[in-house]
Amino acid sequence: MSKVLGIGIxxxxxxxxxxxxxxxxxxxxSTRSANIKVIKIAVKSIKKKRDLPIKQLPLTSNTLSLAExxxxxxVVELIGGSKGIAYNLVKRSLKNKKHVITANKALMAMHGNExxxxxxxxxxxxxxxAAIAGGIPIVKAVRENLRFNKxxxxxxxxxxxxxxxxxxxxxxxxxxxxxxxxxxxxxxxxLDPTFDIEGIDAAHKITLLSCLAFDVPISFxxxxxxxxxxxDTKDFKYASEFGYVIKLLxxxxxxxxxVEQRVHPCFVKQASDIAKxxxxxxxxxxxxxxxxxxxxxxxxxxxxxxxxxxxSDLMEIVRGTINFPLGSSIDAKKKITFxxxxxxxxxxxxxIVGQDRAGVMAKISRALSKKGISIxxxxxxxxNKTKYAEIILITHKVKESSLKVALNQIKRLPxxxxxxxxxRIEDSL
Amino acid sequence: MSKVLGIGIxxxxxxxxxxxxxxxxxxxxSTRSANIKVIKIAVKSIKKKRDLPIKQLPLTSNTLSLAExxxxxxVVELIGGSKGIAYNLVKRSLKNKKHVITANKALMAMHGNExxxxxxxxxxxxxxxAAIAGGIPIVKAVRENLRFNKxxxxxxxxxxxxxxxxxxxxxxxxxxxxxxxxxxxxxxxxLDPTFDIEGIDAAHKITLLSCLAFDVPISFxxxxxxxxxxxDTKDFKYASEFGYVIKLLxxxxxxxxxVEQRVHPCFVKQASDIAKxxxxxxxxxxxxxxxxxxxxxxxxxxxxxxxxxxxSDLMEIVRGTINFPLGSSIDAKKKITFxxxxxxxxxxxxxIVGQDRAGVMAKISRALSKKGISIxxxxxxxxNKTKYAEIILITHKVKESSLKVALNQIKRLPxxxxxxxxxRIEDSL
Numbered sequence: 078m079s080k081v082l083g084i085g086i087x088x089x090x091x092x093x094x095x096x097x098x099x100x101x102x103x104x105x106x107s108t109r110s111a112n113i114k115v116i117k118i119a120v121k122s123i124k125k126k127r128d129l130p131i132k133q134l135p136l137t138s139n140t141l142s143l144a145e146x147x148x149x150x151x152v153v154e155l156i157g158g159s160k161g162i163a164y165n166l167v168k169r170s171l172k173n174k175k176h177v178i179t180a181n182k183a184l185m186a187m188h189g190n191e192x193x194x195x196x197x198x199x200x201x202x203x204x205x206x207a208a209i210a211g212g213i214p215i216v217k218a219v220r221e222n223l224r225f226n227k228x229x230x231x232x233x234x235x236x237x238x239x240x241x242x243x244x245x246x247x248x249x250x251x252x253x254x255x256x257x258x259x260x261x262x263x264x265x266x267x268l269d270p271t272f273d274i275e276g277i278d279a280a281h282k283i284t285l286l287s288c289l290a291f292d293v294p295i296s297f298x299x300x301x302x303x304x305x306x307x308x309d310t311k312d313f314k315y316a317s318e319f320g321y322v323i324k325l326l327x328x329x330x331x332x333x334x335x336v337e338q339r340v341h342p343c344f345v346k347q348a349s350d351i352a353k354x355x356x357x358x359x360x361x362x363x364x365x366x367x368x369x370x371x372x373x374x375x376x377x378x379x380x381x382x383x384x385x386x387x388x389s390d391l392m393e394i395v396r397g398t399i400n401f402p403l404g405s406s407i408d409a410k411k412k413i414t415f416x417x418x419x420x421x422x423x424x425x426x427x428x429i430v431g432q433d434r435a436g437v438m439a440k441i442s443r444a445l446s447k448k449g450i451s452i453x454x455x456x457x458x459x460x461n462k463t464k465y466a467e468i469i470l471i472t473h474k475v476k477e478s479s480l481k482v483a484l485n486q487i488k489r490l491p492x493x494x495x496x497x498x499x500x501r502i503e504d505s506l
Numbered sequence: 507m508s509k510v511l512g513i514g515i516x517x518x519x520x521x522x523x524x525x526x527x528x529x530x531x532x533x534x535x536s537t538r539s540a541n542i543k544v545i546k547i548a549v550k551s552i553k554k555k556r557d558l559p560i561k562q563l564p565l566t567s568n569t570l571s572l573a574e575x576x577x578x579x580x581v582v583e584l585i586g587g588s589k590g591i592a593y594n595l596v597k598r599s600l601k602n603k604k605h606v607i608t609a610n611k612a613l614m615a616m617h618g619n620e621x622x623x624x625x626x627x628x629x630x631x632x633x634x635x636a637a638i639a640g641g642i643p644i645v646k647a648v649r650e651n652l653r654f655n656k657x658x659x660x661x662x663x664x665x666x667x668x669x670x671x672x673x674x675x676x677x678x679x680x681x682x683x684x685x686x687x688x689x690x691x692x693x694x695x696x697l698d699p700t701f702d703i704e705g706i707d708a709a710h711k712i713t714l715l716s717c718l719a720f721d722v723p724i725s726f727x728x729x730x731x732x733x734x735x736x737x738d739t740k741d742f743k744y745a746s747e748f749g750y751v752i753k754l755l756x757x758x759x760x761x762x763x764x765v766e767q768r769v770h771p772c773f774v775k776q777a778s779d780i781a782k783x784x785x786x787x788x789x790x791x792x793x794x795x796x797x798x799x800x801x802x803x804x805x806x807x808x809x810x811x812x813x814x815x816x817x818s819d820l821m822e823i824v825r826g827t828i829n830f831p832l833g834s835s836i837d838a839k840k841k842i843t844f845x846x847x848x849x850x851x852x853x854x855x856x857x858i859v860g861q862d863r864a865g866v867m868a869k870i871s872r873a874l875s876k877k878g879i880s881i882x883x884x885x886x887x888x889x890n891k892t893k894y895a896e897i898i899l900i901t902h903k904v905k906e907s908s909l910k911v912a913l914n915q916i917k918r919l920p921x922x923x924x925x926x927x928x929x930r931i932e933d934s935l
Contacts, residue, residue, distance in 0.1 A: 099796060102656070206651075212797035214651045221825075222635075222643045222818035227531070350803070353782055367528060367810040368641035374779070375800035382797045389651035396650075398827045 081112045082395060085143035085175075087119040087166055088155035089127065092180050092207060095384025096153065097129055113395070116149050117142070144169035151176040151394055153387060159183035171195040171203065176399075178390040180207035180383055183272075186281035189288070189295040193402035203402035204390035209282045210235060210359045212382025213375040214389060219289045219363065220404045226367035228290040230330035232506075233361035234354050235282040237377040238273035239305050239325040241265045241357045243342075247313045247322055253306060265357050275304035276325065276340040283327035286361070287338050289404045291331050292411055296338070299415035303341035312428065312500065315469050316344055319426070319454060322352045326503060337416040344426050344502040351506055362506075419478040423501040424453065426471055427480075429487060430494040433459060433466035437492045441468065444490070448483040450475045465494055471502070510541045511824060514572035514604075516548040516595055517584035518556065521609050521636060524813025525582065526558055542824070545578050546571070573598035580605040580823055582816060588612035600624040600632065605828075607819040609636035609812055612701075615710035618717070618724040622831035632831035633819035638711045639664060639788045641811025642804040643818060648718045648792065649833045655796035657719040659759035661935075664711040664769075666786035666806040667702035668734050668754040670694045672771075673784045676742045676751055682735060694786050704733035705754065705769040712756035715790070716767045718833045720760050721840055725767070728844035732770035741857065741929065744898050745773055748855070748883060751781045755932060766845040773855050773931040780935055791935075848907040853882065853931040855900055856909075858916060859923040862888060862895035866921045870897065873919070877912040879904045894923055900931070 084100075086093055100115065115131075119140035127134070137143075140162050143152050152170040154177060156163040163184050170177050172195055179185065185192070185205050196203035206216045210233070219231070234240050238260060245256040257274065260266035272278045280300045288295045305325050316323050321344040329338045345352045350372055354360040359377030364370050376382045393400075403410070431437045438457070445452065454471040472480070484497045513529075515522055529544065544560075548569040556563070566572075569591050572581050581599040583606060585592040592613050599606050601624055608614065614621070614634050625632035635645045639662070648660070663669050667689060674685040686703065689695035701707045709729045717724045734754050745752050750773035758767045774781045779801055783789040788806030793799050805811040822829075832839070860866045867886070874881065883900040901909070913926045 095796075099654070213800060214647050217651065218643050218647065221821070222646065223814075225528070225817050225821060226814045350782075353779075365814075367524075367814045369805050369808075369810065371642060371802070371804040373800070373802055376798050379798075381795075385652075385655045385794075385796045388654050392650070392654060396827070396829065398825070400825065 081114050083114055083116040083148045083150045084153060084391070085117045085119070085146060085149040085151070086115065086153045086155065087140050087143055088157070089118060089120050090155065091380045092383040092387065093155040094129065095380030096155070096387040097131060098380075099384045099388045101131060113391075117146060119143055140166055141169065144173055144175065149175060151178060151391065153391070154179040154181060155387070157181055157183070159187040164188055167192055168195065171199060171201060174199045174201055176202040176394050178202075178204045178387055178394075180205065180387060182208040182278065182281035182285065186284045186295060186297045189285065189403065190407060194407045196402050197407055200399060202394050202399050204393060205285070206390050207383040207386035209285055210361055210373070211375070211377040211379065212385050213359060213361060213373045213377070214386070215286070215361045215373055216289070217389070218373065219286060220400060223363050223365065223368070223371065224290060224292070224404055226365040228331070228363055228365045230328070230364040231286050231290045231361065232326055232328040232330070234324060234351065234359050235327045235361070235377065236273055236276070236279040236325060237357035237359055238266045238270060239276075239279070240354065240359070242274070243305060243308075243323055243325060244355045246308070246310055249310065249313070252310050253308065274306050276302045279325060279327040280340045283329050283338055283340060287329035287336060290329060290363070291336050291413070292405050292409070293336055293413045294407070294410045295403070296415060300338040300340065301418040305342055307498070308342055308500075309498075312426075312498070315426070315428070315456065318456065319344070319471055320347050321345060321502070322347055323500065324351060326351070328503070332416070335414050335416040337421060339418055342500050344500055345506050346504070349506040419481070420476065422474050422476045424472055424474050424504055425480055426500045426502060427469070427484070427497050428499070429468045429470070429497040430465050431468055431490070432492040433464055434492075438468065440490055440492065441487055444486040445472070445483050447486075448475070448479040450479060450483055510543050512543055512545040512577045512579045513582060513820070514546045514548070514575060514578040514580070515544065515582045515584065516569050516572055517586070518547060518549050519584065520809045521812040521816065522584040523558065524809030525584070525816045526560060527809075528813045528817045530560060542820075546575060548572055569595055570598065573602055573604065578604060580607060580820065582820070583608040583610060584816070586610055586612070588616040593617055596621055597624065600628060600630060603628045603630055605631040605633075605823050607631075607633045607816055607823075609634070609816060611637040611707065611710035611714065615713045615724060615726040618714065618832065619836060623836045625831050626836055629828060631823050631828050633822060634714075635819050636812040636815035638714055639790055639802070640804065640806040640808065641814050642788060642790060642802045642806070643815070644715070644790045644802055645718070646818070647802065648715060649829060652792050652794065652797070652800065653719060653721070653833055655794040657760070657792055657794045659757070659793040660715050660719045660790065661755055661757040661759070662790035663753060663780065663783050663788055664756045664790070664806065665702050665705070665708040665754060666788055667695045667699060668705075668708070669783065669788070670786045671703070672734060672737075672752055672754060675737070675739055678739065678742070681739050682737065703735050705731045708754060708756040709769045712758050712767055712769060716758035716765060719758060719792070720765050720842070721834050721838070722765055722842045723836070723839045724832070725844060729767040729769065730847040734771055736927070737771055737929075738927075741855075741927070744855070744857070744885065747885065748773070748900055749776050750774060750931070751776055752929065753780060755780070757932070761845070764843050764845040766850060768847055771929050773929055774935050775933070778935040848910070849905065851903050851905045853901055853903050853933055854909055855898070855929045855931060856913070856926050857928070858897045858899070858926040859894050860897055860919070861921040862893055863921075867897065869919055869921065870916055873915040874901070874912050876915075877904070877908040879908060879912055
C-alpha cells in the first residue's frame with residue numbers, strides 16, 4: 078500500500094496520547110509498509126500545553142470537521158460519552174465511508190447496532206478493541222475466532238477500578254470509602270467514580286461481548302447491573318471463612334436459547350482462576366463446547382494498553398481487513414429473549430441482623446423453607462449492636478425471585494433489625 | 507462469497523477428526539456465508555473404520571493429489587512430522603497457489619522460512635494457529651496485534667504433557683517414571699514421549715513465537731533445549747522450601763539486540779501467574795513496553811481445541827484475510843545474533859551430594875567464590891547414602907558459563923559423590 082492512509086484523531090486524553098506515542102514508534106513495524114499520516118487532531122482547547130513526542134500537531138477545535146475531510150480515511154474517536162459529539166462524529170464519519178476506531182464502550186453499548194449497520198452498508202471498519210478490557214485483544218479473539226465454537230459463557234473482571242478496590246478491601250486495608258479515596262489518589266479511580274463502582278462500565282463491556290459471543294443484537298437495557306458500593310468489610314471476612322473471595326463479575330451466558338447479561342458482586346471460590354486476578358487487572362474467560370476454557374488476563378486501562386489496542390485496530394485497517402463490526406451481519410443477529418435476573422438461580426450468601434434470643438433463627442428458617450430455600454451453612458455471631466446477633470447463611474441454589482420474597486418476609490419479622498444483605502455465589506467457576 | 511471454497515484435508519487423526527466435527531457444526535455461524543465443501547480427505551488407510559458425523563467421506567490415499575486438484579482452494583495439513591509427505595504436500599500446495607492451514611509445529615519450526623516465502627510470493631495464506639498452544643489464539647494475537655508493541659519477552663508453558671507430569675510430581679504423586687506412565691494411560695502423553703518430555707515440542711513452538719514477536723527468521727537450531735526427565739521428586743520438595751515450583755518454561759526475549767530462545771525446567775515463584783497454571787493447561791505470557799503483561803491460558807491439545815484453531819484459520823481465509831505467515835515479510839526479517847545459553851545469567855538452584863564432614867562445605871564455597879558466585883541460601887541435609895550429606899544452594903545471579911566451570915571443579919573434589927544438579931531460577935516472573 079503506497080497510498081497515504083489519512084488519520085483523524087478526536088480527543089487527546091489518556092488514550093489519545095498513548096495512541097500518538099505508539100504511532101510515533103511504529104515505523105517499519107507495520108505488516109504492509111503503510112504510509113500513515115495524521116491529518117488532524119481535534120481537541121477542546123488548542124492552546125493547552127501538551128507533552129507529546131510530535132512537534133506541530135495539526136490541531137483543530139472543530140471536531141466534526143474530521144468526518145468531512147476528504148484526506149481522512151480513518152477517524153479515531155477517543156472523546157468518550159454515549160451521546161453528543163462522539164456519537165455525531167462516528168455516525169457522520171461512517172456515513173461518509175470512513176473507517177472508524179473507537180475506545181468508547183458507552184457509545185457502542187448504546188448505539189452500536191445503528192453504527193454497525195452503517196459501517197456494514199458502506200463496507201468500512203468499525204473497530205473497538207480498546208473499548209473492552211484495555212490491552213487484552215479480546216474483541217478480536219471473540220469476534221474473529223472463538224465465536225465459531227458455540228460459546229456457552231463469557232465472563233470476567235472488566236473493571237479495574239472495582240477490582241482494585243475489592244482486592245484492597247479483601248486484604249483488610251480499609252472500608253469502601255477509604256479504599257476508594259486511596260484509589261482516586263493513585264489514579265485507579267476517577268473523581269466521579271459512579272460509572273465504575275456502580276457497575277455501569279462493566280455492563281457496557283459485557284453487553285458488547287455478549288453480542289459478539291451469542292450473535293444477538295447489542296442490548297444494554299437487558300443487562301442487570303449492581304455495583305460494589307454496598308459491600309461491607311465484614312462480607313469479605315465471612316466470604317473468606319467459607320472459602321470465597323468477592324469479585325465484581327460481568328457475566329453473559331446462553332442457556333436453553335435465552336441469554337443472560339449481568340454485572341454484580343459475586344462470591345467466587347478462592348481456588349478459581351478468576352479469584353486470582355487481583356488489583357487493577359482485568360480478565361476474560363470464554364467457555365465453549367469445543368475448546369473448553371480460554372482465559373485472557375492483562376491490564377484493563379491506561380495509556381499504553383488502550384493505545385496499543387487502538388493501534389491494533391488501525392493495523393487491521395492497514396492490512397485491508399474489514400470485518401462485520403458485531404461479528405456477524407446486523408441483519409443476521411438473532412431475535413432472542415434476554416433472561417431476567419429474577420428467573421436465574423444461584424446459591425446465596427445472606428447476612429441478617431436479628432435479636433440474639435431463642436426463636437429468631439426458627440422464624441428465619443421457616444420463612445426460607447416456605448419458599449423452598451434450604452440452608453447449606455450457617456454462622457451466628459454476636460453483632461456490635463447490643464442484644465443483636467449477625468446470622469450468616471449460605472443457601473443451596475434457589476431462584477432469585479423466591480429468595481427476594483423470603484427476605485422480604487424476614488425483613489418484616491419484629492426480631493429482625495434491618496433488610497438482609499445478599500450476594501450471589503458463582504459456584505461453577 | 508458465493509463461490510465454493512474447496513477444502514482438502516490430509517490426515518484424520520485427533521486434530522482432523524476435531525476439525526471435521528467443527529466443520530459439520532459450522533452452518534450459519536461463519537462471518538460471510540461461505541460455501542465450504544470438503545473435496546478430498548487423504549488418509550493412510552481408506553478401509554479403517556471411523557466414527558465421524560459425515561457419511562461417505564471423500565477419502566483418498568494419494569495425499570499429494572490434494573496439491574494438484576484444481577477444485578481445492580485450501581489444503582489442511584494434519585499429518586505431522588517435519589519431513590516427507592507433510593513437507594512435500596505443503597510446499598507443492600503453496601507453489602500451486604493454494605492456501606495452507608497446518609497444525610504442524612515441527613514442519614513450521616524446521617521449514618517455516620522457506621514455506622512462508624512461497625506463500626508470500628503467491629499471495630496465499632499459511633496459517634498455523636493449531637501448531638502453538640492448541641486452542642489459545644496466540645498466533646493471531648501476536649502476529650496481528652501484540653507485535654506492534656515492542657515485545658520484550660514471550661514465554662510460557664507450551665507442553666501440556668510436561669506440565670501434567672510436573673504438577674503430579676509437585677503434588678508428590680510419584681516419581682518421573684510413575685507419573686509418565688500414568689499420563690500415558692490417561693492419554694496425556696504419547697507412547698513415545700521423547701518430543702514432549704525432552705522439550706523438543708515446546709522448542710518448536712517458542713521458536714515460532716520468537717519469530718513472530720521479534721521479527722527474526724525462524725531458527726530452531728538457535729533454541730536451547732533441556733527436558734524434564736532428569737528432575738527428581740526431591741527437587742520439588744526443596745523448591746517448595748524456598749517458595750518455588752518447578753515448571754518447564756519456553757522463553758524468548760530480546761536484550762540489547764540479541765534474541766534468546768530456550769526451553770528448560772525452571773524454578774518459578776509460587777505466587778507468580780505462571781506457577782498457577784496446572785495440569786495439562788498451557789499458558790503464554792507476553793511482556794512489552796506498552797501494554798505491560800498479557801496472559802493467555804487454555805488447553806494446549808486435544809481434538810476440540812486444535813480443531814477449533816484450524817477452524818479459525820479457515821475463517822480467516824473465508825473472510826479473505828491474507829497475512830504475512832511470519833508477521834512481516836520474510837525479506838524484512840532482521841539478521842540478528844541469537845544469544846547462547848552460556849552467556850545468560852540466572853540465579854541457580856544447585857544440589858550437591860558430598861561427604862558429611864568438616865571442610866567439605868568450605869571447599870565447595872571456595873570453588874564457587876573463585877568464579878564470583880555468591881550464595882543466597884543454603885540447606886544441608888543428611889543424604890540417604892550413609893556418611894553423605896545433601897547440600898542445596900540458591901546462588902545469586904551468575905553467568906551460566908561461570909557456574910558450569912565452578913560445578914566442574916566441585917565434581918572433581920574427592921569429597922563430592924557425583925555431578926551437581928542445577929535448575930535455573932526465573933526470578934523476574
